[in-house]
Amino acid sequence: MSDTRGPLQDVRVVDLTDERGIYGAKLLADLGADVVRPEPPEGDALRRRGPHLEDAPDGPTSLWHAFFASSRRFLSVDLDSEAGNAQLDALIDRAHVVLCCTGAFGAEQERLDAALSRRPELVVVEVSSFGKEGPWRDYLAPHIVAGALGGAVAPTGDADTPPLNAFGELHFMMSGVYVAIAALGALHLARVRKIGQRVHVPVHECIASGLEQVLMWYWYHDRLPMAKGPVLERRGGLHWTNAFQTMRGRDGCVFVTPAPNRDAQLAWLIEEDAAGDLWDPKYQDPANRETFTLAVMQRLREWVATRDVEPLFKEGQARGLAYGQVVPVEGVADNPHLAAREWWTDYLPTVRGPGAPYAFSDTPWEIGPYGDVGADTEAVLSEIGWTESQ
Amino acid sequence: MRPLEDVKILDFTHVLAGPFGTRVLADMGADVVKIMSAVRETGRTQQDSPYYLMWNRNKRSLAFDMRHEESRQLARRLADEADVVIDNFSLGVLDRWNLGYEIVSETNPGVIYVQMSGMGATGPWSDFVTYAPTIHGLGGLTYLTGVPGRGDIGIGYSYNDHQAGLHGAIAVLAALEGRRSTGRGQRVDLSQFEVGVNFAGLALLDWFGNGRSASPVTNREPYDNNAPHGCYPCAGAASDALVDERWVAIACMSDDQWCRFRNVLGDPEWARDPALATTRGRSEAAEILDQRIAEWTKGLTAEVVMERCQAGGVPAGVVQTGLDLCERDPQLKLSGFLAEIEEPHPMAGRTYADRLPIYFERTPCDEYRPAPVVGQHNAEVLSEWLGMSEEDVRRGEEAGYLS
Numbered sequence: 010m011s012d013t014r015g016p017l018q019d020v021r022v023v024d025l026t027d028e029r030g031i032y033g034a035k036l037l038a039d040l041g042a043d044v045v046r047p048e049p050p051e052g053d054a055l056r057r058r059g060p061h062l063e064d065a066p067d068g069p070t071s072l073w074h075a076f077f078a079s080s081r082r083f084l085s086v087d088l089d090s091e092a093g094n095a096q097l098d099a100l101i102d103r104a105h106v107v108l109c110c111t112g113a114f115g116a117e118q119e120r121l122d123a124a125l126s127r128r129p130e131l132v133v134v135e136v137s138s139f140g141k142e143g144p145w146r147d148y149l150a151p152h153i154v155a156g157a158l159g160g161a162v163a164p165t166g167d168a169d170t171p172p173l174n175a176f177g178e179l180h181f182m183m184s185g186v187y188v189a190i191a192a193l194g195a196l197h198l199a200r201v202r203k204i205g206q207r208v209h210v211p212v213h214e215c216i217a218s219g220l221e222q223v224l225m226w227y228w229y230h231d232r233l234p235m236a237k238g239p240v241l242e243r244r245g246g247l248h249w250t251n252a253f254q255t256m257r258g259r260d261g262c263v264f265v266t267p268a269p270n271r272d273a274q275l276a277w278l279i280e281e282d283a284a285g286d287l288w289d290p291k292y293q294d295p296a297n298r299e300t301f302t303l304a305v306m307q308r309l310r311e312w313v314a315t316r317d318v319e320p321l322f323k324e325g326q327a328r329g330l331a332y333g334q335v336v337p338v339e340g341v342a343d344n345p346h347l348a349a350r351e352w353w354t355d356y357l358p359t360v361r362g363p364g365a366p367y368a369f370s371d372t373p374w375e376i377g378p379y380g381d382v383g384a385d386t387e388a389v390l391s392e393i394g395w396t397e398s399q
Numbered sequence: 400m401r402p403l404e405d406v407k408i409l410d411f412t413h414v415l416a417g418p419f420g421t422r423v424l425a426d427m428g429a430d431v432v433k434i435m436s437a438v439r440e441t442g443r444t445q446q447d448s449p450y451y452l453m454w455n456r457n458k459r460s461l462a463f464d465m466r467h468e469e470s471r472q473l474a475r476r477l478a479d480e481a482d483v484v485i486d487n488f489s490l491g492v493l494d495r496w497n498l499g500y501e502i503v504s505e506t507n508p509g510v511i512y513v514q515m516s517g518m519g520a521t522g523p524w525s526d527f528v529t530y531a532p533t534i535h536g537l538g539g540l541t542y543l544t545g546v547p548g549r550g551d552i553g554i555g556y557s558y559n560d561h562q563a564g565l566h567g568a569i570a571v572l573a574a575l576e577g578r579r580s581t582g583r584g585q586r587v588d589l590s591q592f593e594v595g596v597n598f599a600g601l602a603l604l605d606w607f608g609n610g611r612s613a614s615p616v617t618n619r620e621p622y623d624n625n626a627p628h629g630c631y632p633c634a635g636a637a638s639d640a641l642v643d644e645r646w647v648a649i650a651c652m653s654d655d656q657w658c659r660f661r662n663v664l665g666d667p668e669w670a671r672d673p674a675l676a677t678t679r680g681r682s683e684a685a686e687i688l689d690q691r692i693a694e695w696t697k698g699l700t701a702e703v704v705m706e707r708c709q710a711g712g713v714p715a716g717v718v719q720t721g722l723d724l725c726e727r728d729p730q731l732k733l734s735g736f737l738a739e740i741e742e743p744h745p746m747a748g749r750t751y752a753d754r755l756p757i758y759f760e761r762t763p764c765d766e767y768r769p770a771p772v773v774g775q776h777n778a779e780v781l782s783e784w785l786g787m788s789e790e791d792v793r794r795g796e797e798a799g800y801l802s
């Protein structure tokens with residue numbers, strides 16, 4: 010059994026995902042499930058994704074894979090052989106949950122159909138890009154294309170930039186988190202009622218579900234006083250409410266808002282002699298609420314431009330305002346709050362990375378060791394009762 | 400039957416992150432009872448606001464005035480009946496109402512108690528006030544999503560609020576599974592900041608492992624250098640306004656896809672340059688490639704570019720706006736993902752749902768009720784959860800602790 014602990018320590022998962030679902034498998038594995046990831050003898054194709062650890066003792070190691078395939082056990086199987094297919098089927102037969110993506114290694118429909126017919130309590134979560142049918146069913150959708158079609162690229166960027174894709178794998182981390190929810194929701198029912206099932210998760214809909222104002226703007230723009238039509242244009246760091254904005258300071262950028270304590274913000278501007286006409290009685294009229302918001306934000310932009318951002322951020326927070334400094338990666342790595350919470354964890358012997366985003370009081374989380382290609386093959390085959398003579 | 404119909408959730412969440420998490424659980428059948436206040440601004444005056452309508456469907460509402468001891472006692476009794484108590488208030492609010500984990504778990508040891516604070520329950524910044532863009536800034540996402548030389552763009556919507564909510568749902572579901580094994584509930588300290596920093600994970604491993612500080616890359620790939628890889632302007636705009644611009648994303652993720660793209664382009668002379676045959680060559684020439692491709696896309700609509708590319712085996716997709724998603728997207732039409740909620744909202748009238756993007760084959764989650772108005776389910780919930788009579792509820796409403 011895996012050494013991992015956590016609330017899912019009694020759950021066995023087979024991970025047949027690719028980029029679209031692997032974050033879901035990571036979440037279950039990090040939460041303590043015994044997650045076995047089968048891979049071909051030459052290794053998982055995702056082990057070639059960058060960034061790589063350049064000075065690893067055995068040559069460059071994929072940090073992408075170390076992050077997304079954390080806490081797993083790795084089983085090497087040759088699916089061109091009868092034995093390899095039998096091994097994978099036997100592994101699935103002892104699992105509670107199978108996570109798979111259409112077209113991924115080992116995720117053939119016939120295999121999963123047969124497993125479900127053998128074991129009605131099995132949960133199979135299947136991820137597709139666009140759904141099982143429809144004109145885009147077979148469309149190719151790597152991260153930027155998935156984000157574009159899902160509606161996540163259009164609102165990001167500014168008037169003088171193209172629409173922008175989010176850095177990294179954020180759209181597939183959205184589908185990934187739904188994969189974990191689908192698996193745990195179905196597992197709950199399987200535990201309570203002994204009902205297993207196939208569960209389908211289309212990436213396209215997952216992305217569209219997490220766009221804050223985008224769908225709201227279309228459906229309710231006639232009820233939003235600031236809306237001029239069904240679509241809000243991309244506009245840099247200015248939030249749809251007009252009351253939140255990432256602004257440029259003297260030595261960097263900082264997110265600034267008078268929320269949730271507008272009075273505290275106004276008092277601060279007065280102390281700094283930067284309030285201008287914000288006390289004009291015309292702004293007391295509820296009909297001028299939007300005009301007032303725009304005036305406050307204009308004052309703030311002018312004021313912030315004259316200030317250094319780190320002390321501004323800290324003083325804003327001290328005054329109960331939700332300011333946030335824009336920091337590069339090394340700034341995140343040096344964050345004193347994360348250090349005080351002892352949050353970072355080791356992904357490789359020399360490489361730290363994000364810890365658990367939630368702390369369970371009774372079943373604490375810890376990341377499992379990272380393995381080479383097929384590192385756990387012998388142990389896993391032994392557990393499924395596979396002998397060399399087979 | 401839906402997967403979570405046996406799960407009772409007492410919901411003290413507000414704004415977006417918390418309500419989005421409990422929305423997912425409610426969509427899957429959990430009985431999510433939202434404690435609301437008629438005396439707060441976020442109560443009656445905001446209950447038909449689009450933002451509230453978006454994140455609170457499929458829930459039931461109780462109206463409490465927590466200044467009254469009777470309200471706090473009722474909330475305490477409800478917590479004893481709940482499988483899950485969840486909040487995203489600032490730290491200490493529920494403790495002040497005598498609803499802290501230590502107190503509730505004394506009489507309800509099976510309770511799963513999820514606190515979704517901005518920064519987590521401990522640490523020097525634990526009392527910081529945060530919204531999603533605060534966390535995007537502090538967690539590196541604002542810096543990384545943008546163009547070189549700018550730090551003020553970032554993600555154009557509150558990505559982390561959605562993710563924090565979804566991670567909250569996972570915490571609930573994982574703790575339910577843990578309770579099945581151990582027989583005990585537990586407390587979960589969910590830091591929305593730590594959820595957000597997780598999304599810069601690759602850049603952070605690269606920093607800790609190699610000492611490399613990632614920079615914004617516009618629309619290029621940050622690590623694998625595939626090219627072309629970007630968003631390109633297209634014809635077909637309804638006006639010159641920014642909001643009407645049309646764009647398409649194109650990404651060649653291999654040498655083979657580049658060869659296919661050459662065919663889609665009609666194999667022009669410039670594309671035959673042998674230096675472009677490899678990922679490295681295309682990456683080095685990415686800027687000129689982007690210019691050439693933009694010249695081609697400008698003469699075509701985004702839909703035509705997408706269809707030609709996809710037919711030729713090249714990944715491409717229209718940069719869809721909300722209007723595209725709601726009116727033109729054939730996949731969303733086919734699945735019925737975006738739909739009006741049949742039952743009208745008592746105050747707002749017509750409301751809408753982007754459905755749960757999870758399709759359970761044997762236990763479909765296809766029930767959608769509008770977000771509740773404050774106190775809409777006072778009698779119903781207090782009867783079902785606590786066995787209170789209608790008369791007792793009416794008495795509480797008259798006394799003001801049930802509003």
